[in-house]
Amino acid sequence: MRDKTKKESPKKEKIFLTQSYFKYPLPEEMLRELAEELKDINLYPSGGDYTELRQVLAKYVGVKIENILPTNGSDEVIEIVSRAFKGEVLIPIPTFSQYEASADRGGLSKILVNCLHDGEYTINYSAQQLKSASLIWICNPNNPTGTRIPREKIIDILQRAEGIVVVDECNYEYLGETIVDLIDKYENLIISRSFSKNYGLAGLRLGFAISNLQNIKKLAAFGQHFSVNRIAEKSAAKVLKYLDYYQEVWEKMKKLRDKFVWQINELGFSAYDSQANFVLVEFKDKKKTERVWKYLKEKGIYTLAGWENEFSGLGDQFIRFTIGEEWEMDKVVEVLFDYVKRN
Ligand SMILES: Cc1ncc(COP(=O)(O)O)c(C=O)c1O
Incomplete structure (x- = not known):
């Protein structure tokens, strides 16, 4: 029987391991159901308050409907918290670049803390x-x-911080750990989540913030009316029906990822253990990194290097690989093996 979690492997295709999107097939029945929603795109999203969507998300997360604010991707959470809580922002580098980008747009004063x-x-x-x-x-x-950032570490920060602490859990489903249960205990806690990475809806743009009612109200006031489109609004309930399928894919991805880390280390490079769908690899210096990155590119494998502005504070000696299909990761290892033999 055909493995539904696998794409057919067109061996000559270019391999894109750049953005960390979901690289596996989406459930066909779910796509058909989504396509049916197209006939209603003359309508606005439901009333602008997204009651049904918030109900679905609240149930999924295990909070009350008042604790949820749907957004246009979790990028929008980053953008609106940076408008709502002006002043000084702490950014733990190296990390995702949009915390800095939104801080710049919001006129916040940035403190980049090397971690x-x-x-x-x-x-x-x-x-x-x-x-x-x-x-x-x-x-x-x-x-x-x-x-992974340990729960005790996050609690310690929540207790000592005077300002708002935002925990970006856009890769929660891969990590399997959350601090959602703490939103009533710490009034300075906001969590952001996404359907881009784990459910394959990056192109639809569906994210959400989770917090206490007061914070959610404040964020909503800084967000745009109707920021989640009608198809994205309908998508959450539809993808969540296929949780079993997604869980199967996540488990498969994690195995591929851990194997990739092991293989990279065996080749004599230095890979970081990862709890997400990407792996960071450190090389000796920029010159060596550039050689590897170019060699991969010549062989049709595209990756993200430290100098590419996708991250804040990442050195030039790093390349990040998104975890793709098994045949893609096998190809990467084969090319790197070849590189090591020649150098
Ligand atoms: C750490 C992190 N947060 C947030 C985002 C934004 O994701 P989205 O807006 O697609 O939910 C990304 C995307 O790369 C990310 O890596």
Whole structure:
């Protein structure tokens, strides 16, 4: 029987391991159901308050409907918190570039805190920084290192911070750990989630914020009316019907990822253990990194290097690989094996 979680492997196709989107087939029945919604796109999304969508998301997450704000991708959560909580923002680098980009647009004053020392990513905000910042970022697991941030660490930051702490959980489904249960305990906690990475809806743009009613109201006031389109609005309930399928894919991806980390280390490079759908690899210096990156590109394999502006504070000696299909990862390892033999 055909494995539905596998794409047919067109061996000559270029391999894109750049953006960390979902690289597996989407359930065909779900796509058919979504397509049926097209006939209603003359209508606005339901009333603008997204009651049904918020009900679906609240049930999925295990909170009340009042704790949810649907957004145009989780990028919109990043954008509106940066408008709503002006002042000083703490950004734990290397990390996702949009915290910085939104801070710039919002006119916040940025403090980039280096959290990567000797191959270990640990969030190390000082007491003074936590006192003076209005907005504090934690990306869990962190992009691009893939590092899990321990729950105790997040609680410690929540307790010591004077400002709002936003925990970006856009890769929650791969990590399998959340702090959603803490939204009533810590009034300064906002969580952001996404349907892009784990459910394959990056092109539809569906994300959401989770927090207490007061914070949700404040964020809503800074967001745009009707920011989630009608098809995206309908998509959450539809994809969640296929949870079993997605769980199967996530498990498969995790196995491929862990095998890839092992293989890269066996080749003599240095791969970071990851809890997301990408792996960060460190090379000796920029020159060596460029050689590997170009060699991969010549063979039709596209990856993200540290100098490509996708991340804040990532050095030039790094390349991030998104985890794709098995044949794609096999091809990457084969090309890198070849590279090592020649150099
Ligand atoms: C850490 C992190 N947060 C948020 C996003 C934004 O994702 P989206 O707007 O598609 O939900 C991304 C996308 O790459 C990301 O890596």
